Amino acid sequence: MISVRHLKKSFGDLEVLKDINVDIKQKEVVVVIGPSGSGKSTFLRCLNLIESVTDGTVTIDGEELTDKKVDINKLRAEVGMVFQQFNLFPHKTVLENITLPIVTVKKWSKQDAEKKAKDLLQKVGLLDKAKVYPESLSGGQKQRVAIARALGMEPKVMLFDEPTSALDPEMVGEVLGVMKQLAEEGMTMVVVTHEMGFAKEVGDRVIFMDEGYVVEENEPKQLFDNPQHDRTKAFLSKVL
Amino acid sequence: MDFRSDIIVEYFPFFMEGMGLTILMSVVGVLMGCILGFFIALGKMSPILIVRLPFIWYINFLRGTPLLVQLFLFHYAALPAILGSTTPVISVMVTLSLNSSAYVAEIFRAGLQSIDKGQAEAAHSLGMNKFQVMRHVLLPQAFKRSIPPLGNEFIVLLKDSSLGAMIAAQDILYWGRAASGQYLRVWEPYLMVALIYLVLTLSLTYLLNYLERRLDVK
Ligand SMILES: Nc1ncnc2c1ncn2[C@@H]1O[C@H](COP(=O)(O)OP(=O)(O)O)[C@@H](O)[C@H]1O
């Protein structure tokens, strides 16, 4: 489904991703862990071209993202992204946040888009908030709306960049719950998170990144109980 | 000191005419300024230096030279050279439009750059193209934030339009000078002129405050 080959990314002189090779299968849930600054966000952002790739290739569902001829906007629509800071549009209601991209990008009619948006709000348990503005929502509710908004584009894969890191502890569960449900429905997901419980329970595979490299990857249980590399051990001993 | 209110009474219709022209010239100036200013703001935000440079200097020139000098330049030199001839009112409108476009461009640019980068990223990640992101996400928010400084700009422009009297555009100040010249009096005409400008700017201030409350500008 996703194939990353020799991915390199630099910001000026700073080489952030050094040589990333990752394969992600359809319906797989891959959890990315690693210390702050190791390049996890940059890796995700390269997967939907919010950051341009410096070198190497990223192929999603047979389409080569780094190909100059490719329609970037079409590809981005197929890759959903959920951000730590939610990034809802504050001047749009919850419903409009979800319908805006469906109407502008997918060119659906307003009615169809609203029907779809309501279904999605139902799914994340926020149908009663359709008419309110994001500012009146709690962090957990905002993130669930952001997930619904991304799902509105019917993406082939969903990327989550620390979706619960900006939340009060009591709201983490509701967001992870929605993500778990998505995983059970067979969504292909790449999740950067510090929630090791989620990684163990929902993840099919865990990737440990450090200093721009994938240091180690394995099934969650294997990686957590029996890490092979010293750097993985050091990191896990701090977070577990 | 005797106060000759008869001068004011006699010139009142002219003052009202002048007021109409002042309002017209200012409104045209601010509207054209907004339209031009928007594109200039986009130009100045270009990532390519060669594209950015002319916009930077356009803004530098119009903000860094006196409005009266610009007015003389356009009225006596630039517009006759380009159009063959000009009238005072056209010269004032053109000068105010261009001058305010430079200030408005900076207002819009500040407004656009004040929007959190995550907004555009989220919109792009949903597949929206640059135009759609600008149109549906950035502009509505930036415009709302620009309303208070745009209001200030409008008030400044309204007052500055009085420079038009220097090239005989028949605005409020023009008629004040005419009255002063005819009766050789200074207090009555100029107090009246000041009062009309004050009424205009205060009305505008209240109107803008109302608008800001209605639009819930933060
Ligand atoms: N736009 C950028 N410009 C310059 N440096 C950046 C940019 N984005 C990230 N970096 C740098 O890249 C490194 C990796 O960042 P990031 O991918 O956010 O790490 P993580 O998500 O693992 O914490 C950091 O050193 C960060 O400072």
Ligand SMILES: [Mg+2]
């Ligand atoms: Mg990060």
